[in-house]
Amino acid sequence: MLLRVENATMSFDGFIAINDVNLTVEKGQMACIIGPNGAGKSTMFNLITGHLTPTEGRVFFHDEDITGLAPHTICQKGMGRSFQRTNIFPRLSVFENVQVAVLAHARKSFNFFTPAKDLVQEETYALLGDVGLVDEAHSISGTLSYGFQKQLEMAITLASEPEILLLDEPTAGMSPQETTSTIELVERIAQERDLTLLFTEHDMDVVFSVADKITVFHQGAVLAEGKPEDVRDNPDVQRIYLGEAA
Amino acid sequence: MEPLSQARAAYRDPVLWCFLAVMALMFWVPELIIYMGWADFWIIFLTEVFIWSLFAVAFNLLMGYGGLISFGQAAYLGIGGYTAGLLLKYIVWMNFYVALIAAPIGGALAALVIGYFCIRRTHIYFAILTLAFGHIVYLIAFKWYDFTGGDNGLIGIPVPDWVKDPTFANYYKFVLVITMIAVYLLWRIVNSPFGKTLTAIRENEVRADFVGVDVQRFKLYAFMIAGAFSGLAGALIMINERSVYPDLAHWTQSTQVLLMSLLGGVYTFFGPVVGAFLLLTLDADITQNYPEIWQLFLGGILVLILFGLPGGIVGFIQERDETSADDQVTKMNKLIAQFSRKTWYFFIGAVVFTAFFAILQAPDSWWISEDWDFELLSLVTWGIIPRTVLQAVVGAALLWWLLRGVRSYQLLFRWLLLAFTVLSLVLQMYLETPLSGLAIVFLWNIYCFYVLFQDDIRQAFSDGVPAAAEDAAREAAD
Numbered sequence: 001m002l003l004r005v006e007n008a009t010m011s012f013d014g015f016i017a018i019n020d021v022n023l024t025v026e027k028g029q030m031a032c033i034i035g036p037n038g039a040g041k042s043t044m045f046n047l048i049t050g051h052l053t054p055t056e057g058r059v060f061f062h063d064e065d066i067t068g069l070a071p072h073t074i075c076q077k078g079m080g081r082s083f084q085r086t087n088i089f090p091r092l093s094v095f096e097n098v099q100v101a102v103l104a105h106a107r108k109s110f111n112f113f114t115p116a117k118d119l120v121q122e123e124t125y126a127l128l129g130d131v132g133l134v135d136e137a138h139s140i141s142g143t144l145s146y147g148f149q150k151q152l153e154m155a156i157t158l159a160s161e162p163e164i165l166l167l168d169e170p171t172a173g174m175s176p177q178e179t180t181s182t183i184e185l186v187e188r189i190a191q192e193r194d195l196t197l198l199f200t201e202h203d204m205d206v207v208f209s210v211a212d213k214i215t216v217f218h219q220g221a222v223l224a225e226g227k228p229e230d231v232r233d234n235p236d237v238q239r240i241y242l243g244e245a246a
Numbered sequence: 247m248e249p250l251s252q253a254r255a256a257y258r259d260p261v262l263w264c265f266l267a268v269m270a271l272m273f274w275v276p277e278l279i280i281y282m283g284w285a286d287f288w289i290i291f292l293t294e295v296f297i298w299s300l301f302a303v304a305f306n307l308l309m310g311y312g313g314l315i316s317f318g319q320a321a322y323l324g325i326g327g328y329t330a331g332l333l334l335k336y337i338v339w340m341n342f343y344v345a346l347i348a349a350p351i352g353g354a355l356a357a358l359v360i361g362y363f364c365i366r367r368t369h370i371y372f373a374i375l376t377l378a379f380g381h382i383v384y385l386i387a388f389k390w391y392d393f394t395g396g397d398n399g400l401i402g403i404p405v406p407d408w409v410k411d412p413t414f415a416n417y418y419k420f421v422l423v424i425t426m427i428a429v430y431l432l433w434r435i436v437n438s439p440f441g442k443t444l445t446a447i448r449e450n451e452v453r454a455d456f457v458g459v460d461v462q463r464f465k466l467y468a469f470m471i472a473g474a475f476s477g478l479a480g481a482l483i484m485i486n487e488r489s490v491y492p493d494l495a496h497w498t499q500s501t502q503v504l505l506m507s508l509l510g511g512v513y514t515f516f517g518p519v520v521g522a523f524l525l526l527t528l529d530a531d532i533t534q535n536y537p538e539i540w541q542l543f544l545g546g547i548l549v550l551i552l553f554g555l556p557g558g559i560v561g562f563i564q565e566r567d568e569t570s571a572d573d574q575v576t577k578m579n580k581l582i583a584q585f586s587r588k589t590w591y592f593f594i595g596a597v598v599f600t601a602f603f604a605i606l607q608a609p610d611s612w613w614i615s616e617d618w619d620f621e622l623l624s625l626v627t628w629g630i631i632p633r634t635v636l637q638a639v640v641g642a643a644l645l646w647w648l649l650r651g652v653r654s655y656q657l658l659f660r661w662l663l664l665a666f667t668v669l670s671l672v673l674q675m676y677l678e679t680p681l682s683g684l685a686i687v688f689l690w691n692i693y694c695f696y697v698l699f700q701d702d703i704r705q706a707f708s709d710g711v712p713a714a715a716e717d718a719a720r721e722a723a724d
Contacts, residue, residue, distance in 0.1 A: 049456065051452075070455075070460070071455045071456050072455050072456070072457075072458045072459055072460050072461070075455075075456050075457060075458040076458040081456050083452070083453070087450060087452065087453040088450065088453065089445070089446045089449035089450050089453065089454075090449060090450075091445075091449055091513075092442075092445060092446065092449060096442060096445075096446075097446075099442065100442055100443055100445075100446040100454070100457065100459075101457035101458075103439045103442070103443065104443065104454075104457045104458040104459045105457070105458055108439050109439050109440060109443045109459060109464075110439075110440060111438055111439045111440060112434070112435050112438050112440045113434045113435070113438055114438055114439065115434070115437050115438065116437060116438055116439045116441070116442045117437070119439060143569055156453070156457060157457075159457060160457055160458050
């Protein structure tokens with residue numbers, strides 16, 4: 001079991017955002033969390049990545065208890081994350097964006113005098129190549145198009161050589177073409193690097209084409225869980241969630 | 247390995263080497279000042295400029311690179327000054343150099359303690375905490391009579407004999423060398439992996455955290471580095487005056503260094519150096535004749551900078567109009583159009599400000615007066631307003647013609663334009679414009695040189711006219 005969340009509860013001053021949730025992700029799985037707005041998907045991500053500490057319950061990664069550890073420590077253990085809103089370093093060049101992440105992963109950040117430009121060149125260019133951004137290496141990342149920025153964020157995330165990738169709405173705000181190419185990129189990279197995926201997504205076509213396990217959140221609790229077909233046929237799910245579309 | 251060599255080429259930063267070369271040349275400025283018979287004041291003045299440059303660059307490591315706006319940076323200036331001052335005053339056998347090395351260590355240790363609390367908060371809360379701690383440091387210096395001498399300060403601090411030479415040239419050179427070394431070290435630090443990571447934290451703390459960066463630790467180290475170099479600057483000020491007063495740690499000094507960074511350009515390494523030079527020059531030029539309007543003037547300058555040049559002066563010089571999607575020709579044309587526009591700003595700024603400072607310094611000579619021996623061929627005797635009008639009209643006509651040549655990529659005009667700006671500087675020197683006016687024209691010189699000798703623009707000129715530029719030139723001619 002790669003990732004295991006046991007009886008997690010998160011309350012913000014009495015408001016219970018996550019209520020006694022159990023979640024497991026196995027190695028190699030493409031797991032997806034769906035649910036209406038405010039169901040607690042992003043809170044769940046924040047609990048796993050250490051941005052929030054659960055009020056109750058534990059989080060295990062590789063059977064190691066990571067509850068309450070700082071985000072950077074959890075990241076160094078092999079968890080990568082992309083954020084719902086694009087999260088890059090806008091005034092740095094594309095190259096520097098990725099380089100900072102590579103340096104952090106290689107534990108070379110605490111170096112005060114070596115010129116950074118000479119370090120980890122090949123690793124950085126390899127990552128930029130993976131997401132198709134080599135030509136933009138010297139552009140200021142904030143001037144890139146939205147689709148490019150998402151690709152760049154993927155490269156930043158991959159720089160820490162994660163085993164599991166947590167993607168929060170990877171296609172939010174994208175055109176259909178951008179959605180298709182982003183999903184292709186994610187699937188290709190997951191396959192090449194043998195990655196486990198845990199993602200949230202609002203586009204049901206994407207969910208059912210990528211995921212091999214779906215967890216449905218509703219009001220902070222797990223409503224249903226299982227293979228895509230089973231979840232699709234679940235009457236509760238259809239009522240609260242898919243019902244809107246049907 | 248093409249990308250590798252590209253990055254290597256970029257690493258040979260010409261700006262740093264220009265700075266170090268200019269600093270090295272300035273080693274002999276005291277001899278020049280003495281030889282020319284100018285006032286010793288200028289040697290002391292330049293010494294102060296160096297010290298404040300060092301302080302401002304150290305401060306900007308926090309503000310520009312780390313995004314940590316400290317309102318209490320003068321605390322470390324004070325701690326450095328008092329550390330070295332107390333050691334020299336109360337320990338008889340204390341070696342001068344040991345005391346000088348103790349100052350940055352004292353600054354760093356104080357920053358470790360204060361920073362431990364401050365970095366736990368962000369944005370305005372961080373700023374207010376630094377202000378509060380800074381004021382605590384000031385009050386300790388101000389009230390603890392038995393230890394710091396209170397508001398009487400520490401006076402008569404023993405320094406080696408070579409510091410006390412009557413022309414101040416020795417100490418000038420000492421400070422120059424220390425500033426060169428310290429600024430070089432800071433430059434290495436901001437370009438190291440540490441510096442890059444610090445910039446990433448400034449840009450996006452949450453993301454930096456989740457690429458595995460221990461954000462708090464980086465901020466604390468940055469705080470300590472800034473504290474150490476500020477402490478060094480404090481000790482240099484103390485030795486310059488051979489005394490130290492609580493005022494050194496007062497919050498007004500913190501705002502002074504903040505202004506220097508803003509004026510010069512926060513997101514540039516050398517911006518604070520330019521800011522320190524400009525602010526102290528303006529101060530020297532204006533307080534000399536109109537001490538009462540200095541604050542008003544400073545406020546006016548600040549408003550101008552924040553609205554007109556939000557990136558500061560060096561930011562204005564370095565800014566480049568480019569989008570990654572543009573092709574080469576569009577990019578070149580955009581850059582040249584931007585150059586043309588900014589050259590006009592500089593021209594207007596130089597004309598207006600040089601006249602303004604000249605009138606401030608010699609208020610009686612603003613118009614042709616009977617006391618003056620008016621000669622048609624000697625511009626000095628014209629009076630400032632008439633000659634400025636002449637400069638503006640003739641200069642604008644010439645500049646218009648030169649810029650037309652530059653826009654059509656004619657190699658000769660690039661050189662002529664450069665010569666034009668250099669001649670403007672020579673003209674202002676001949677007219678004995680005050681230092682502030684000269685500084686503005688000098689920055690214009692640097693700007694023209696900086697843009698016209700960028701690799702890509704130089705290439706566009708020597709390759710001949712880019713296709714689209716021909717059309718643009720034809721349009722301009724119509």
